[in-house]
Amino acid sequence: MPIDVVRLGSLAYEPLEPGARCDSCGGTGTVAVTVVHTSPEEVRRYCEACWPTARERWEVAQEERTLDWMKRSMRAGPFVQPDKPPARSSGSRSWHDVGLFIERYLLRSDGSPGVPLTDVAQQANEIRRNAPKMNGPMPERIAAFVNKYSGTAS
Numbered sequence: 001m002p003i004d005v006v007r008l009g010s011l012a013y014e015p016l017e018p019g020a021r022c023d024s025c026g027g028t029g030t031v032a033v034t035v036v037h038t039s040p041e042e043v044r045r046y047c048e049a050c051w052p053t054a055r056e057r058w059e060v061a062q063e064e065r066t067l068d069w070m071k072r073s074m075r076a077g078p079f080v081q082p083d084k085p086p087a088r089s090s091g092s093r094s095w096h097d098v099g100l101f102i103e104r105y106l107l108r109s110d111g112s113p114g115v116p117l118t119d120v121a122q123q124a125n126e127i128r129r130n131a132p133k134m135n136g137p138m139p140e141r142i143a144a145f146v147n148k149y150s151g152t153a154s
């Protein structure tokens, strides 16, 4: 499941916390948060420098948990199903995630749109609208993407 970088409004935890401690390096100021919805919830926060690696680990762990649950379900048969792993969610205000989102879902490796142009334009507009909430100024390559596509749907 991709990390939602666009619809951050529904997040219960604000990822961008200038005073919060990074759970990876101990530094101050975080841009991302991950939550395992157990009781109590397991909340981890990460700074800009640690987030790309932490994000990758988070995604791999998510895949492994899902696969493990599927295997146990198959072995268990139809009557006694194993409990589903706890829900997990995450959010970030890191431009790193916006870059990944563009690369993974909006553009092909040759740089051409991988989805209908109206969808690319809609996402470009949303990235522009959300820019003030992000950590730091918009990186040049993302600005180039936004400038190229944000007007193409109107």
Ligand SMILES: [Zn+2]
Pocket: 022, 023, 024, 025, 026, 027, 046, 047, 048, 049, 050, 051
């Ligand atoms: Zn850190």
